Amino acid sequence: MHATRDFSHFIRHLDSGLSRIDLAVEGVSCAGCMAKIERGLSAIPDVTLARVNLTDRRVALEWAGTMNPARFIDRLAELGYKAYPFETVRAEAVETAQSKFLLRCLGVAAFATMNVMMLSVPVWSGSVGDMMPEQRDFFHWLSAIIALPAAAYAGQPFFISAFRALRVRTTNMDVPISIGVITALSMSVVETIHHAEHAYFDAAIMLLTFLLFGRYLDQNMRRRTRAVAGNLAALKAETATRFVSDIEISDVPVAALLPGDVVLLRPGERCAVDGTVIDGHSEIDQSLITGETLYAPAERGTAVYAGTMNISGTLRIRVSAASEGTLLAEITRLLDHALQARSRYVMLADRASRLYAPVVHATALLTMIGWVLAGAGWHDAIVTAVAVLIITCPCALGLAIPTVQTVAAGAMFRAGVLLNSGDAIERTSVVDHNIFDKTGTLTTPDLELTNAANIPADILDLAGRLALASHHPVAAAVARGANARLPLDGVEEVAGQGVRAVVDGVEARLGRPSFCDADQIANTILASDPEMSAVALRHGDARYVFAVRQRLRPDAAAVMLALRRRGITLEILSGDRETAVRAAAASLDIADWRAGVTPADKIARIGELKSRGVRVMMVGDGLNDAPALAAAHASMSPISAAHLSQATADLVFLGKPLAPVVAAVDYSRKALRVMRQNLWLAVIYNALAVPIAISGYVTPLIAAAAMSGSSILVMLNALRARRVAGERS
Numbered sequence: 001m002h003a004t005r006d007f008s009h010f011i012r013h014l015d016s017g018l019s020r021i022d023l024a025v026e027g028v029s030c031a032g033c034m035a036k037i038e039r040g041l042s043a044i045p046d047v048t049l050a051r052v053n054l055t056d057r058r059v060a061l062e063w064a065g066t067m068n069p070a071r072f073i074d075r076l077a078e079l080g081y082k083a084y085p086f087e088t089v090r091a092e093a094v095e096t097a098q099s100k101f102l103l104r105c106l107g108v109a110a111f112a113t114m115n116v117m118m119l120s121v122p123v124w125s126g127s128v129g130d131m132m133p134e135q136r137d138f139f140h141w142l143s144a145i146i147a148l149p150a151a152a153y154a155g156q157p158f159f160i161s162a163f164r165a166l167r168v169r170t171t172n173m174d175v176p177i178s179i180g181v182i183t184a185l186s187m188s189v190v191e192t193i194h195h196a197e198h199a200y201f202d203a204a205i206m207l208l209t210f211l212l213f214g215r216y217l218d219q220n221m222r223r224r225t226r227a228v229a230g231n232l233a234a235l236k237a238e239t240a241t242r243f244v245s246d247i248e249i250s251d252v253p254v255a256a257l258l259p260g261d262v263v264l265l266r267p268g269e270r271c272a273v274d275g276t277v278i279d280g281h282s283e284i285d286q287s288l289i290t291g292e293t294l295y296a297p298a299e300r301g302t303a304v305y306a307g308t309m310n311i312s313g314t315l316r317i318r319v320s321a322a323s324e325g326t327l328l329a330e331i332t333r334l335l336d337h338a339l340q341a342r343s344r345y346v347m348l349a350d351r352a353s354r355l356y357a358p359v360v361h362a363t364a365l366l367t368m369i370g371w372v373l374a375g376a377g378w379h380d381a382i383v384t385a386v387a388v389l390i391i392t393c394p395c396a397l398g399l400a401i402p403t404v405q406t407v408a409a410g411a412m413f414r415a416g417v418l419l420n421s422g423d424a425i426e427r428t429s430v431v432d433h434n435i436f437d438k439t440g441t442l443t444t445p446d447l448e449l450t451n452a453a454n455i456p457a458d459i460l461d462l463a464g465r466l467a468l469a470s471h472h473p474v475a476a477a478v479a480r481g482a483n484a485r486l487p488l489d490g491v492e493e494v495a496g497q498g499v500r501a502v503v504d505g506v507e508a509r510l511g512r513p514s515f516c517d518a519d520q521i522a523n524t525i526l527a528s529d530p531e532m533s534a535v536a537l538r539h540g541d542a543r544y545v546f547a548v549r550q551r552l553r554p555d556a557a558a559v560m561l562a563l564r565r566r567g568i569t570l571e572i573l574s575g576d577r578e579t580a581v582r583a584a585a586a587s588l589d590i591a592d593w594r595a596g597v598t599p600a601d602k603i604a605r606i607g608e609l610k611s612r613g614v615r616v617m618m619v620g621d622g623l624n625d626a627p628a629l630a631a632a633h634a635s636m637s638p639i640s641a642a643h644l645s646q647a648t649a650d651l652v653f654l655g656k657p658l659a660p661v662v663a664a665v666d667y668s669r670k671a672l673r674v675m676r677q678n679l680w681l682a683v684i685y686n687a688l689a690v691p692i693a694i695s696g697y698v699t700p701l702i703a704a705a706a707m708s709g710s711s712i713l714v715m716l717n718a719l720r721a722r723r724v725a726g727e728r729s
Helices: 031-042 070-079 088-124 126-130 133-154 156-167 174-193 201-234 327-340 344-354 356-373 378-391 395-400 402-414 424-429 438-442 457-467 473-482 519-528 556-565 578-587 599-611 623-631 643-648 659-694 700-722
Strands: 019-026 047-053 058-063 082-085 239-243 249-253 262-265 273-279 282-285 296-298 315-322 417-419 433-436 492-494 498-503 506-511 533-539 542-549 569-573 616-619 634-638 651-653
Touching: 019 070, 019 088, 031 047, 031 058, 031 070, 070 082, 088 133, 088 156, 088 201, 133 156, 133 174, 133 201, 156 174, 156 201, 174 201, 174 356, 174 378, 201 700, 262 273, 356 378, 356 659, 378 659, 378 700, 395 402, 395 659, 402 417, 402 659, 402 700, 417 659, 424 634, 424 659, 433 438, 433 599, 438 578, 457 473, 457 498, 457 506, 457 533, 457 542, 473 506, 473 533, 473 542, 519 533, 519 542, 556 569, 556 659, 569 578, 569 599, 599 616, 599 623, 616 623, 623 634, 651 659, 659 700
Parallel strands: 433 569, 433 616, 616 634, 634 651
Antiparallel strands: 019 058, 019 082, 047 058, 239 249, 239 262, 262 315, 273 315, 282 296, 417 651, 492 498, 498 506, 506 533, 533 542
């Protein structure tokens, strides 16, 4: 019987015409594993992307044409890795089981280490001369009884990984570790049988303890960072209550919802879709999107997003996007991209790690041969070679950059920043000139009613109820300013002009000043502030004009000051009117600004600055900003930006405040410093440790402590990238 494997359910078809699947891969533990998997999968014809995410041990694959994903799983099996389609629940269960297994192995190794060291100290101490050979042999045999079964159990994570690699005729970092441990244990048994003075059970079991501690610490740090994405996944509802008719509802999978469907959102439920409220009143928590922790009112016309928590009343929502089309799904993809992306420093560490296995094997072999040729016995030569194998493990180098990038990505997300490019951290850390677009970037994306206090309450209420019948952004601003909730009946929309209805037997109009015979009043208001837009109301003989405008983001001035303090010069390039740009620049104390610029003008200006050696960060939100975002040294867009701008930007920030721009600079600068420190720590360690080990001054025990200590030091240093409190202002 021939069994076929159908993975079509897990394939996503991208707009570019490519197909994509995410596979969970067991046994990925280091940069060398990542490089081997990526090279092996990229060699398959038509594969355009093979990217391993070490944080959640997942590989993302994209390919052209038709191909059965079973081919990827088979190829991974040939490379020594078990793989299956990535599913969050299954992957989390496997990760939890692996974490518990690592903890058990660590417990066994640590217990054995304490007991073996208790037996080894008298042998290694100066009292060995006073010890009878029979006592020494007895201590060695006791150590063997403890160490051998403990190593067999606790060493499984390394032995299994090494066996898989060797079975397919490749190597990874676990191969020399396994060789070193097994050789040390074997030599110790031989030494004990021959009544030798020293054995190395303590070195082997202590090496496993240090390695397991480092691996467990690394895994838990990655799980904490992955919890950021897990928190996003927890915000996603799997089902929704759809209206089948006006009076009948049905629970359906989110994937079955289509734009235009109407869903019911009860109090205490999370919204499963992006959409607009068409009926009901409530308070909602949209802190993920807006950054605002206070509950926001929800009523007819209010936009809601997947992940929004409904607090009080029942709402009916018309779906605009569901499943993978929601803003929450887009944020999740951006975060995944940030964790999968590979920076220049990561690629440097990867290349160094790939060279490790052949180099260290050759070094250990040459060391053994060299000592034999120098007249040493085979025993001493092998012991020295084992010490070289152990001390040269590049765990510190392999962890130097990915740990910092993982920690920084999580910290930046908590500050409202999502990475959209592998080298965004490096490029953002060196920017010295920020160019801002005005509309939608320095200003809030929504219009606001500015003169509501000057309008009689009954007139404001009437205007708001009329405005609910229109989809125009200016009308929406009037409705929000009036806190209108109940639309008028019988409202007629006049295309390009406004809306009208009969109220108390008298016609009421809301729209263009010319539509309401209010041009003179409107011109007076507009003359006082060129950035204003005017919408008028006429009810009988009464005429009122509402002033609407985009406001600067509430923290814009403070952010500009903070950027200057960091040595960054500021500039505004906007396609808006000169008077509007001048007013914004004056409010923010930015002397260098240009108005009425085209996308080509922005690119030309960025090119001019780059030719002078200036590293430019472009912050913009519109489709017309996308070319400039791509041309800049680094770029950033708000989450409200057009899709193309988000795709082009290196970073995306959430919410209304501009503070994430400062956070991006601070975290990037801190992360780059920590990356460099980690690389230097790894390089200095190897530069000092390897020659000493080759010279024979290091025992396997000391080598185990030194190697594990360097890895732990690198990981602990990486955790410093989480905090920039001392630099923020």
